Amino acid sequence: MIRHASGVNTVEESIHSRVIHVPVGTTWQMCRAIALVVAVASIALMAGCAGDIRSGSEPAQSESAMLALRGSLSYRARIALPPGSIAVVELRDVSSSDQPVIAEQRIVLGGRQVPLPFELKVDRSALAAGRQYNLRGAILDGGKPAWVTEPVLIDPASISVDLGTLTMMPVKAHAFTTRLRCGNQSVTIGYTADSIHLTLGKETIEMRPVEAASGAKFAAAGDPTTTFWSKGDRAFLVLRGQIFPECTRVETEAEAFRATGNEPGWRLEITDAKMTFIGDYGKTRIEAPTPAAETTAAFRRYAARTGGHDLMATIFDRPCRDTMSGMPYPNEVAVMVDGKQLKGCGGHPGALLQGAEWVVEDINGTGIIDSSRVTLNFSADRRISGRASCNTYTGAYTLTGETLTISKTGVTMMACAPALMRQEDLFLDILKNVRGFELAPDGALILRAGDGRTVTARRG
Numbered sequence: 001m002i003r004h005a006s007g008v009n010t011v012e013e014s015i016h017s018r019v020i021h022v023p024v025g026t027t028w029q030m031c032r033a034i035a036l037v038v039a040v041a042s043i044a045l046m047a048g049c050a051g052d053i054r055s056g057s058e059p060a061q062s063e064s065a066m067l068a069l070r071g072s073l074s075y076r077a078r079i080a081l082p083p084g085s086i087a088v089v090e091l092r093d094v095s096s097s098d099q100p101v102i103a104e105q106r107i108v109l110g111g112r113q114v115p116l117p118f119e120l121k122v123d124r125s126a127l128a129a130g131r132q133y134n135l136r137g138a139i140l141d142g143g144k145p146a147w148v149t150e151p152v153l154i155d156p157a158s159i160s161v162d163l164g165t166l167t168m169m170p171v172k173a174h175a176f177t178t179r180l181r182c183g184n185q186s187v188t189i190g191y192t193a194d195s196i197h198l199t200l201g202k203e204t205i206e207m208r209p210v211e212a213a214s215g216a217k218f219a220a221a222g223d224p225t226t227t228f229w230s231k232g233d234r235a236f237l238v239l240r241g242q243i244f245p246e247c248t249r250v251e252t253e254a255e256a257f258r259a260t261g262n263e264p265g266w267r268l269e270i271t272d273a274k275m276t277f278i279g280d281y282g283k284t285r286i287e288a289p290t291p292a293a294e295t296t297a298a299f300r301r302y303a304a305r306t307g308g309h310d311l312m313a314t315i316f317d318r319p320c321r322d323t324m325s326g327m328p329y330p331n332e333v334a335v336m337v338d339g340k341q342l343k344g345c346g347g348h349p350g351a352l353l354q355g356a357e358w359v360v361e362d363i364n365g366t367g368i369i370d371s372s373r374v375t376l377n378f379s380a381d382r383r384i385s386g387r388a389s390c391n392t393y394t395g396a397y398t399l400t401g402e403t404l405t406i407s408k409t410g411v412t413m414m415a416c417a418p419a420l421m422r423q424e425d426l427f428l429d430i431l432k433n434v435r436g437f438e439l440a441p442d443g444a445l446i447l448r449a450g451d452g453r454t455v456t457a458r459r460g
Contacts, residue, residue, distance in 0.1 A: 261344025
């Protein structure tokens with residue numbers, strides 16, 4: 001059962017283990033597409049295995065003998081699904097090397113559109129203690145995956161699980177280069193027969209495949225502290241030991257880069273077509289076609305002259321704190337307007353939270369119990385998940401110009417030692433009251449509740 005308190009089920013990053021064998025010569029999208037075909041299309045291959053997949057024609061089971069997994073599938077794009085589409089929801093045992101399908105639901109859509117509710121009922125006799133189970137949803141078009149969710153870790157001890165809305169991402173067509181943004185860092189990935197080339201500004205790094213538990217992982221030749229790891233839908237960059245937020249494809253990012261500053265108030269917006277500056281609290285407006293960017297490993301710079309005005313914007317790849325709201329941002333921005341320099345912050349604060357897992361090291365000044373584990377994972381689709389000490393949790397987070405809030409949370413119902421349960425209750429209570437965050441100079445994440453209590457974490 002989901003306990004609607006302050007926590008929620010973990011979203012696990014594991015992808016079907018067969019991804020390890022994807023040929024190195026494919027692109028990131030190709031690796032991802034092949035992984036999804038294996039993970040989703042293999043459902044059809046296993047549909048006849050009555051021992052693994054529950055059939056609707058079997059005798060009804062008592063409610064206590066069944067685990068109900070409920071939710072809905074959706075996506076943000078304004079694209080209609082073809083009439084012949086089929087929604088598939090499956091539960092896999094990812095503790096096994098072959099990751100068998102334990103239960104499956106297929107929904108012939110017949111023209112229905114998202115959101116698509118589902119209820120997958122699992123016979124508890126098929127679930128074993130101590131094993132890990134992942135749920136995943138997809139849309140098949142012509143028998144091939146067109147949309148797919150990230151895998152979600154399921155606690156088999158729950159009475160029922162309400163997963164809410166699971167956001168699907170499109171399965172992209174094959175390509176030979178990929179443009180990404182990993183937090184503040186713009187990256188281009190080029191694939192060859194036996195390596196990839198990672199380009200950051202004017203620097204290009206050759207990377208070779210290395211062994212990984214899942215996905216496709218590459219390390220720089222002669223520098224194991226620089227890695228690129230593609231895990232199906234997701235990708236992560238570590239550059240000379242520096243961990244960047246989760247990478248997103250440039251074509252799926254917001255169309256505009258935005259920055260603001262105070263005293264006097266100003267705003268800057270840069271799209272592919274136009275650069276717009278509004279200054280003096282709206283009294284000054286300058287627009288110019290977006291010029292080609294001067295790009296280095298440390299900054300991007302745009303310089304234009306229009307209507308008798310000189311406008312230059314420099315976007316630095318370092319964190320910035322808004323002087324009015326205190327909200328952290330991923331970019332420090334300097335704008336030069338007709339010789340006058342203004343300073344402010346830009347980018348989206350979520351880029352600072354997303355990426356590698358955060359491991360909690362302190363809960364309101366009490367530390368944490370030895371050998372216990374408390375974690376935070378902020379995904380690009382605004383979901384939060386992790387371990388609360390004993391149980392796993394999942395939910396949603398919202399960022400405004402001034403606050404971070406966490407809502408729609410739920411937590412599994414396992415029981416542990418009293419000390420662990422007290423630590424968990426404190427963590428979850430702070431989590432549901434979070435109103436902001438900051439990054440310490442040493443890189444630690446500090447979540448702040450409205451009453452001043454804090455949670456401190458570091459990248460795992």
